[in-house]
Amino acid sequence: MSTTLTLETSTSRAHPVPEPVRRLTVPAIRARKRQGRTEPPIVMLTAYTARMAQLLDPHCDLLLVGDSLGQVIYGLDTTVKVTLEMMIAHGAAVVRGSWRAVVVVDLPFGTYEASPEQAFATAARVLRETGAAAVKLEGGERLAATVRFLVERGVPVMGHVGLTPQAINLLGGYGARGRDEAEARRILADARAVAEAGCFALVVEGVVEPLARAVTQAVDCPVIGIGASPACDGQVLVIDDMLGMFERTPRFVRRFDDLAARISAAAGAYADAVRARQFPGEAEVYRP
Numbered sequence: 001m002s003t004t005l006t007l008e009t010s011t012s013r014a015h016p017v018p019e020p021v022r023r024l025t026v027p028a029i030r031a032r033k034r035q036g037r038t039e040p041p042i043v044m045l046t047a048y049t050a051r052m053a054q055l056l057d058p059h060c061d062l063l064l065v066g067d068s069l070g071q072v073i074y075g076l077d078t079t080v081k082v083t084l085e086m087m088i089a090h091g092a093a094v095v096r097g098s099w100r101a102v103v104v105v106d107l108p109f110g111t112y113e114a115s116p117e118q119a120f121a122t123a124a125r126v127l128r129e130t131g132a133a134a135v136k137l138e139g140g141e142r143l144a145a146t147v148r149f150l151v152e153r154g155v156p157v158m159g160h161v162g163l164t165p166q167a168i169n170l171l172g173g174y175g176a177r178g179r180d181e182a183e184a185r186r187i188l189a190d191a192r193a194v195a196e197a198g199c200f201a202l203v204v205e206g207v208v209e210p211l212a213r214a215v216t217q218a219v220d221c222p223v224i225g226i227g228a229s230p231a232c233d234g235q236v237l238v239i240d241d242m243l244g245m246f247e248r249t250p251r252f253v254r255r256f257d258d259l260a261a262r263i264s265a266a267a268g269a270y271a272d273a274v275r276a277r278q279f280p281g282e283a284e285v286y287r288p
């Protein structure tokens, strides 16, 4: 007789998958846009941790492990300092915490721009080590050959045009793009180039409404906007922004909660209870 012993590793924090559910796929997201219309609109939020992924997954079509984690999680001043190791660690956590949404991981600055081969080596590592379904990269016409190279080799790519934060040192600020005609024309050409190269979806960030509308109408794949008006096929926000975790909220963000104030109040209540020797209470003590 053989006995199989299994180690009980689950804890209340490593919460289980609720039910067997089929994950959405990249082709399903791509197919959501038909004859220029996307119904229902695509819902994407950023996620960086397993627990947040568990909470967001039932509501989202896509979870983006954005390199915004550099600012949100690590307190960096720009995304330029984000490393591949950070993206892989958080990407794997989000995949573990989700069961339905398509998980997309940002390729960080300096890990894909040098050549299509460099981009493929990075993207392959990201997909292999995280289990994510796709990568996102910033850039337009100059990255189109790289997008095509990746897609032809089995790597689904989400594009990112308009305001591209990894280029902050060139741009000089995070203001909305496409206010002048020449820049608007460039961004539209960027969107067309990466869409035609095979992106299954595009993020368009921080652009004026007429340009967001033009980009959305110009490409066949879904366009997901952030600071890009309701004209897009879907929307994405940085999760900590929409939860009200920061004092400063950019114009395009709606705060769906005021979590910073609620966390501060909870921490204050805890501190008061400890100092008053009211915590732990009777119900919170192990007895022999």
Ligand code: KIV
Pocket: 046, 064, 065, 066, 067, 068, 069, 106, 160, 203, 205, 226, 236, 238
């Ligand atoms: O890094 C990120 O969170 C992003 C979103 C702003 C789209 O790229």
